[in-house]
Amino acid sequence: MTEHEPTLDQDAGSAGVAAEIDEATELTGPLPVLAVVGRPNVGKSTLVNRIIGRREAVVEDVPGVTRDRVSYDADWNGRAFTVVDTGGWDPDARGMAERISAQAEMAVSLADAVLFVVDALVGITDADAEVVKVLRRSGKPVILAANKVDDLRTETEAYALWNLGLGEPFPVSGLHGRGSGDLLDAVLDVLPEPPPLAEPVEKGPRRIAIVGKPNVGKSSLLNKLAGEERVVVDNASGTTVDPVDELIDLGGKTWRFIDTAGIRKRVKTASGHEYYASLRTTTAIERAEVCVLVLDGGESISEQDMRIIQTIRDSGRAMVLAFNKWDLVDEERRHFLEREIERDLVQVQWAPRINVTARTGWHIDRLVPALERALKGWETRVGTGALNTFLGRLVAEHPHPVRGGKQPKILFITQATTAPPTFILFTSGKLDTAYERFIERRLREEFGFAGTPIVLQQRVRERRSRR
Numbered sequence: 001m002t003e004h005e006p007t008l009d010q011d012a013g014s015a016g017v018a019a020e021i022d023e024a025t026e027l028t029g030p031l032p033v034l035a036v037v038g039r040p041n042v043g044k045s046t047l048v049n050r051i052i053g054r055r056e057a058v059v060e061d062v063p064g065v066t067r068d069r070v071s072y073d074a075d076w077n078g079r080a081f082t083v084v085d086t087g088g089w090d091p092d093a094r095g096m097a098e099r100i101s102a103q104a105e106m107a108v109s110l111a112d113a114v115l116f117v118v119d120a121l122v123g124i125t126d127a128d129a130e131v132v133k134v135l136r137r138s139g140k141p142v143i144l145a146a147n148k149v150d151d152l153r154t155e156t157e158a159y160a161l162w163n164l165g166l167g168e169p170f171p172v173s174g175l176h177g178r179g180s181g182d183l184l185d186a187v188l189d190v191l192p193e194p195p196p197l198a199e200p201v202e203k204g205p206r207r208i209a210i211v212g213k214p215n216v217g218k219s220s221l222l223n224k225l226a227g228e229e230r231v232v233v234d235n236a237s238g239t240t241v242d243p244v245d246e247l248i249d250l251g252g253k254t255w256r257f258i259d260t261a262g263i264r265k266r267v268k269t270a271s272g273h274e275y276y277a278s279l280r281t282t283t284a285i286e287r288a289e290v291c292v293l294v295l296d297g298g299e300s301i302s303e304q305d306m307r308i309i310q311t312i313r314d315s316g317r318a319m320v321l322a323f324n325k326w327d328l329v330d331e332e333r334r335h336f337l338e339r340e341i342e343r344d345l346v347q348v349q350w351a352p353r354i355n356v357t358a359r360t361g362w363h364i365d366r367l368v369p370a371l372e373r374a375l376k377g378w379e380t381r382v383g384t385g386a387l388n389t390f391l392g393r394l395v396a397e398h399p400h401p402v403r404g405g406k407q408p409k410i411l412f413i414t415q416a417t418t419a420p421p422t423f424i425l426f427t428s429g430k431l432d433t434a435y436e437r438f439i440e441r442r443l444r445e446e447f448g449f450a451g452t453p454i455v456l457q458q459r460v461r462e463r464r465s466r467r
Helices: 044-052 096-110 126-138 152-164 180-190 218-226 273-287 303-315 331-344 364-378 384-397 433-447
Strands: 033-037 070-076 079-085 113-119 142-147 169-171 206-211 244-250 253-259 290-296 318-324 353-355 410-417 422-427 455-460
Touching: 033 044, 033 096, 044 070, 044 079, 044 113, 044 142, 044 180, 070 180, 070 384, 079 180, 096 126, 096 410, 113 126, 113 180, 126 152, 142 152, 142 180, 152 169, 169 180, 206 218, 206 273, 206 364, 218 244, 218 253, 218 290, 218 318, 218 364, 253 364, 273 303, 290 303, 290 364, 303 318, 318 364, 353 364, 384 410, 384 433, 433 455
Parallel strands: 033 079, 033 113, 113 142, 142 169, 206 253, 206 290, 290 318, 318 353, 422 455
Antiparallel strands: 070 079, 244 253, 410 422
């Protein structure tokens, strides 16, 4: 018997979970979720392959091949959605079959709509009738698929399924595709509208904010990029007050660079123009897509630098680290600087780093590739199926530690948004902060995300008492 790779675990005690997530579109991510459920061997995986247009779900003519919840990306008539294939659902099952049923029931609780598959040739069974009761309690829209209707003669068998009380049954053949178009039209009618497909939209020049402490060479960098004295440069700190926008052609593209005032140590105690300059710099960070943090290579990384890094991370912007004045850094200083970077910048090891000299233009050409890497990471989207396959392996190899006799389990993961990449973890309990960091690190190892912060949000499922 063929088995899938281990995916996210779910204890048998989760059977009987009704719909617990009402914030459908927000919590299930950018794409609506369709759960495909039914008793064993009614052809769910065959129908899933027909819906997604490729043979990915494992199909064999014996019950119990599919055991876990497995997610796939699909689209129909220009609308994208996620399909969750489930194992056979038998409310009276015991042992492994009971755990498989619990996975199917959890899939319903996390979905926006349900496709209930029934074998039209067998008709309504007691197990089908019990599943219908659970589906009604869930409150989710249900589409009834009468599967294995391969010709007009057997289509009349589907009409008996009206007795389930779920509305019109859609005769369909998962094997041959008969009736699948009408079925998918009905599915789209009950799924919430997703955001537009992730086609890159022309938004004008990419916006880059140049930030850092006073007098680290931000304005010199902008002037060198622009090829002219666009902003005033002086050795006195605080020369730049207002953010300065400049359209610059680099690498065959037009970029909008924003030179900002240096962020001082104590903004709250600043007065006059310095206070308002700091406010405008914070606004410039919010306007930008990528922040180039300019650091003085000849100085130690300061608390002020770390505060600016935290501001960029909190704003969710991509980041590039530019160590300026590199011509003034001697060999001994470079040795100690590498150690400082490893120690102080461990939380932003994902940020591309370049060493430059703004005054002479040395290695300025390395900025554009670093910006493009950061933007690519910032806008990376990973499919729900790939995410859950990855996380299933991770949890199987490194489960969450037991705390106080309890072990939180991850039920499902989806990417809600990009810019920055934001992931929602549906869990049975609160995850440790250290385990969250471990998940983030492994996400980066698996999918990249260079140059961007990653946001992990938890949605803890509350246990409901049985009645």
